[in-house]
Amino acid sequence: MARKYVLVINPGSTSTKVAIYEGKNEIKSNKIVHNSKELEKYKKVSEQYDYRLKLIYDWLKKEEVLTSSLIAVVGRGGLLKPIPGGTYIVTEKMIEDLENSIQWEHASNLGGILAKGIGDKEGIKSYILDPVAVDEFEDIARISGLKDIERKSLIHALNIKAVSYRRANELNENIEELNFIVAHLGGGISIAPVKGGKMIDVNNAIEMGPFSPDRTGGLPVGDVVRLCYSGKYTYDEMLLKIKGKGGLAGYLGTMDGREIEKMIEKGDKKAELIYKAMAYQIGKEIGAMSTVLCGDIDSIILTGGLAYSEYLVDIIEEMIGFISNVIVYPGEDEMKALNDGVLRVLNGEEKEKIYEDEVILRC
Ligand SMILES: Nc1ncnc2c1ncn2[C@@H]1O[C@H](COP(=O)(O)OP(=O)(O)O)[C@@H](O)[C@H]1O
Numbered sequence: 001m002a003r004k005y006v007l008v009i010n011p012g013s014t015s016t017k018v019a020i021y022e023g024k025n026e027i028k029s030n031k032i033v034h035n036s037k038e039l040e041k042y043k044k045v046s047e048q049y050d051y052r053l054k055l056i057y058d059w060l061k062k063e064e065v066l067t068s069s070l071i072a073v074v075g076r077g078g079l080l081k082p083i084p085g086g087t088y089i090v091t092e093k094m095i096e097d098l099e100n101s102i103q104w105e106h107a108s109n110l111g112g113i114l115a116k117g118i119g120d121k122e123g124i125k126s127y128i129l130d131p132v133a134v135d136e137f138e139d140i141a142r143i144s145g146l147k148d149i150e151r152k153s154l155i156h157a158l159n160i161k162a163v164s165y166r167r168a169n170e171l172n173e174n175i176e177e178l179n180f181i182v183a184h185l186g187g188g189i190s191i192a193p194v195k196g197g198k199m200i201d202v203n204n205a206i207e208m209g210p211f212s213p214d215r216t217g218g219l220p221v222g223d224v225v226r227l228c229y230s231g232k233y234t235y236d237e238m239l240l241k242i243k244g245k246g247g248l249a250g251y252l253g254t255m256d257g258r259e260i261e262k263m264i265e266k267g268d269k270k271a272e273l274i275y276k277a278m279a280y281q282i283g284k285e286i287g288a289m290s291t292v293l294c295g296d297i298d299s300i301i302l303t304g305g306l307a308y309s310e311y312l313v314d315i316i317e318e319m320i321g322f323i324s325n326v327i328v329y330p331g332e333d334e335m336k337a338l339n340d341g342v343l344r345v346l347n348g349e350e351k352e353k354i355y356e357d358e359v360i361l362r363c
């Protein structure tokens, strides 16, 4: 019998991760690393479509995977309108919102667009799963303090859900009975109280909470307003300062934790101060989120690429160890999570959702 595969696509700010699954088994995978000079040529993320698409087709060809053997394509979902978690079929309306970057420019906006491009060409369905716009907030978490602005759930939903289930399995308990704080420490940082499997709050990984490898996180808002009107920067330059050239990148010229640790080893005091300040802000945010769960926390989970760093983890653990036990799951399992979601739909265990029907409208 002919073999049938699911193609998984996870576009990131510096790479496009791709994988081929046969059922639950990963058959092939690759992290296609992009040259930052190449990406800088494109003003908008959606303009990188042809460039990334060609690299995916080239990879499939090199691996001798026939596109006719694909039964579905799934991409990491982007900054859509707020929606509940689940597996979504990629629709024209969703593509419109992703192309227009309705919330922010972010590489994950390309996930659905690339999936649909390949899916339509092959006459198969394309999906996204638990996009970064998944909103499971309790209403109280939406109030910002300014009536014109609402707090938003922008979050590493895929990995946060995956590690929460992983910990619940390890504890041999039902996720609905458990409370976690999950800190995804990646290019962006999400720190979420996860109550009974629901991400009831989060800092907002794009523009709030701790600073991250390429983002400022929350800033003194009056100073931001003054900088915006100083005449020194355009609208686009200000947004890029906040996300893209903020955080470690802004202070130290690199967003790579490994590189910064080498700088620290060589005695770079500025690098040491900035890196420690990021750990300090992460610890502080975890402390804040512990109050959301009134201290009733079964585990604190540190995950994402920066959780590979013993240097950072040690500082954070020292700050938060009094709150609960700290579990470290470095990296992420997003490719598997994406494939698992599509399998649940293909096997009829879960119903696919339609974006337009699920958008959370609030007055
Ligand atoms: N061993 C390590 N030590 C320190 N930092 C690391 C290590 N491995 C990865 N990182 C850092 O993790 C960040 C990327 O995390 P990752 O979870 O892959 O990102 P994203 O959320 O963008 O997918 C980068 O800043 C990278 O330099």
Ligand SMILES: CCCC(=O)OP(=O)(O)O
Residues within 6 Å of the ligand: 012, 013, 132, 154, 155, 156, 186, 187, 188, 189, 205, 206
């Ligand atoms: C909403 C945030 C998603 C995010 O920040 O992803 P990266 O860490 O991969 O940039």
